[in-house]
Amino acid sequence: MEDTQKTLDTADELLKPLGIPTNRPEDYRLDASVVPANLLEVAKRIKEAHWGYLSTITGLDHPEPESRESKDRQWRHIQDEAMLDDLESSGAVEILYHFCCGAAVLSLRLLVSYSHATIPTISNLFSSASLYEMELAEMFGVRIQGIPQEHLLLPEDWPKNVYPLRKSFHGLKESGRH
Amino acid sequence: MNHKPSADEKFIIPIGPQHPALKEPGHFEFSVDGEIVTGATVRLGYAHRGIEKATEERSWQQNAYILERICGICSHIHATAYTIGVERLAGVTISPRANTIRTLVAELERVHSHMLWWGVAAHEGGFDTLFMYTWRDRETIMDILENLSGNRVNYSANLLGGVKFDIDQKQVDMIRKGIDFLEERTHYYYQVITTDETFLGRTENIGTMTREQAESLGSVGPTARASGVERDIRVNAPYAAYTDFLIKMITDTAGDLKARFVVRLKELFESYRLIREMLDNLPEGELVVRVPRRIPEGETISRVEAPRGELFYYLASKGGDKPERIKVRTPTLPNWSSVLSVIVGHKLADVPMMLVGIDPCFSCNDRMITLQRKDNSDVWTWAKLRQYGIDYYK
Numbered sequence: 063m064e065d066t067q068k069t070l071d072t073a074d075e076l077l078k079p080l081g082i083p084t085n086r087p088e089d090y091r092l093d094a095s096v097v098p099a100n101l102l103e104v105a106k107r108i109k110e111a112h113w114g115y116l117s118t119i120t121g122l123d124h125p126e127p128e129s130r131e132s133k134d135r136q137w138r139h140i141q142d143e144a145m146l147d148d149l150e151s152s153g154a155v156e157i158l159y160h161f162c163c164g165a166a167v168l169s170l171r172l173l174v175s176y177s178h179a180t181i182p183t184i185s186n187l188f189s190s191a192s193l194y195e196m197e198l199a200e201m202f203g204v205r206i207q208g209i210p211q212e213h214l215l216l217p218e219d220w221p222k223n224v225y226p227l228r229k230s231f232h233g234l235k236e237s238g239r240h
Numbered sequence: 241m242n243h244k245p246s247a248d249e250k251f252i253i254p255i256g257p258q259h260p261a262l263k264e265p266g267h268f269e270f271s272v273d274g275e276i277v278t279g280a281t282v283r284l285g286y287a288h289r290g291i292e293k294a295t296e297e298r299s300w301q302q303n304a305y306i307l308e309r310i311c312g313i314c315s316h317i318h319a320t321a322y323t324i325g326v327e328r329l330a331g332v333t334i335s336p337r338a339n340t341i342r343t344l345v346a347e348l349e350r351v352h353s354h355m356l357w358w359g360v361a362a363h364e365g366g367f368d369t370l371f372m373y374t375w376r377d378r379e380t381i382m383d384i385l386e387n388l389s390g391n392r393v394n395y396s397a398n399l400l401g402g403v404k405f406d407i408d409q410k411q412v413d414m415i416r417k418g419i420d421f422l423e424e425r426t427h428y429y430y431q432v433i434t435t436d437e438t439f440l441g442r443t444e445n446i447g448t449m450t451r452e453q454a455e456s457l458g459s460v461g462p463t464a465r466a467s468g469v470e471r472d473i474r475v476n477a478p479y480a481a482y483t484d485f486l487i488k489m490i491t492d493t494a495g496d497l498k499a500r501f502v503v504r505l506k507e508l509f510e511s512y513r514l515i516r517e518m519l520d521n522l523p524e525g526e527l528v529v530r531v532p533r534r535i536p537e538g539e540t541i542s543r544v545e546a547p548r549g550e551l552f553y554y555l556a557s558k559g560g561d562k563p564e565r566i567k568v569r570t571p572t573l574p575n576w577s578s579v580l581s582v583i584v585g586h587k588l589a590d591v592p593m594m595l596v597g598i599d600p601c602f603s604c605n606d607r608m609i610t611l612q613r614k615d616n617s618d619v620w621t622w623a624k625l626r627q628y629g630i631d632y633y634k
Contacts (some may be wrong), residue, residue, distance in 0.1 A: 066477075088540065090477070115458040117543075118569035120554045158539065160552070165477030167541050190458040190577045194569075215285045224295055 066090050069166040080104060092168045098181045098209035101172060105159070105184045114163025116184075121202040124173075125229045126153040152176040155202045155228075159184070174204065183208035190233050201227035250278060253588060257286050261364065262550020263296045264602040268595075275587045280580045287602055295566040300326055300535055301400060302562065310568065311601055312393050313356060316349045317546040318568070319398040324479055325542030325555040326400050329535050335525030336481070338402035343481035344518045345388070345397045346544075347511045348415075351422065352381040353547035354504045356428070361501070364592045365442040370432060377425045380418045387414060395587045402528035412519050423512045430589040433501045435511060443497040449582045449592040450495055459578045462507065463598045465491045466499035473545035480544075484516055497597045504599075534561050546571050548599050572601045 185192035203225035265286035355378040362370035389395035455469035492499040537559040549571030
């Protein structure tokens with residue numbers, strides 16, 4: 063456990079010079095909030111420091127909140143005013159890049175609104191990322207620059223702009239395919 | 241008259257989704273220059289069932305059953321990763337006895353999974369006698385699992401808050417007897433795979449992956465350990481009863497197919513030792529503790545060592561009786577990139593052995609990936625190839 067704390071401290075120090083806000087939700091985890099503009103810089107730093115390996119990328123859907131309170135709670139950690147306006151009008155996808163080193167898990171958390179869901183690929187730094195990114199693009203409708211924009215996991219005749227892991231998806235029938 | 245193909249003309253060999261050399265649905269395209277593979281792509285997704293989405297519409301308890309059915313070989317480890325995560329979110333600590341039984345079944349499962357794998361690998365290598373021997377012996381472990389749980393594959397040993405069945409003295413004796421027999425057989429198999437000349441011809445110095453490659457490609461499990469990467473969640477981040485019953489990490493430095501056999505077989509001796517140790521020291525305790533129907537709001541990450549490597553679960557709850565999100569990343573997925581990267585430069589005949597060398601599990605990982613070819617060679621469509629043939633023979 064002591065080693066895990068040290069490993070997390072190393073990650074924390076790695077991210078500090080870049081001004082990345084971090085917190086520890088559990089004793090073996092470190093969360094860091096990144097934005098599309100500094101994602102590559104942060105990923106590069108992790109790679110150059112040989113801090114662990116990319117374990118996977120998780121997507122989370124945050125549909126447009128229904129009430130004012132839930133809005134405040136859902137977006138409480140967002141500082142950027144323009145980003146907040148954007149989120150209020152459309153809902154968002156949160157992307158978690160999980161890096162593992164021993165028992166320690168570092169998750170880079172990136173939030174993008176549906177209307178501005180474009181991020182760069184990190185597959186030039188971590189080649190295994192391309193498979194996770196392709197899955198993310200197809201399941202959540204995040205556009206990832208630098209990877210093939212084609213059907214990956216879903217059938218070739220899957221309708222456009224239908225993203226199955228978004229909360230609004232309840233099967234193809236309802237979305238008007240049949 | 242003489243047509244000498246220029247360097248950028250390649251022949252594409254498609255394999256799958258239905259193919260005699262691969263028993264599971266994956267589609268591969270290998271571009272070859274004579275016998276030598278120059279590029280590889282894979283398209284998966286033929287067994288995609290949308291399980292992650294399905295979990296969002298089922299209760300926490302029901303999900304234990306659906307997640308166990310992600311894989312028909314390492315079913316127990318999926319349920320283990322899930323239940324450990326849910327119990328952590330709920331703040332529940334299960335009894336030492338339940339924890340040990342959970343771990344015991346996981347090790348029994350590893351034995352059956354590894355035996356199944358090297359039977360399949362032997363078959364791909366044209367060594368069908370070894371295939372039949374291992375699958376016959378594997379029945380020992382299947383009988384043990386059936387006796388304990390009533391099932392051969394989906395044992396449903398895990399419940400949220402514990403395990404479903406206890407182990408009595410008669411069963412302890414039966415497991416011990418089975419393990420003694422399997423240990424003796426494993427010694428024999430170890431000798432076969434390290435000395436049989438024809439088999440070594442298919443495995444030695446084939447598919448070699450360096451430590452640096454394994455590390456940067458994010459390989460996991462025996463595939464990574466065979467290249468000297470010390471990655472075993474049971475040791476790196478002990479969970480369940482691995483905190484009390486310590487396991488030794490097995491690594492090899494060769495990084496070739498033979499090393500992947502050696503690592504898996506040596507690992508079995510560790511599993512046998514650990515199973516005996518757990519049977520000798522089965523702690524007392526309740527089988528199940530109560531877990532609330534609604535799981536408190538929060539998120540957690542649960543990582544366990546499946547027979548094929550690190551299995552990663554991300555769980556999020558919004559405080560309801562159904563999960564907000566469950567993300568599963570199975571070990572086969574990161575291992576694909578290792579095999580498709582090192583396959584370039586090998587003979588086409590080595591392809592089935594190399595594919596099987598990572599112990600791929602399609603139903604586990606089913607997704608699709610495309611790997612970029614080494615060069616920018618043109619991929620020909622069927623129409624273009626046909627036209628080329630017509631023009632050539634005109």
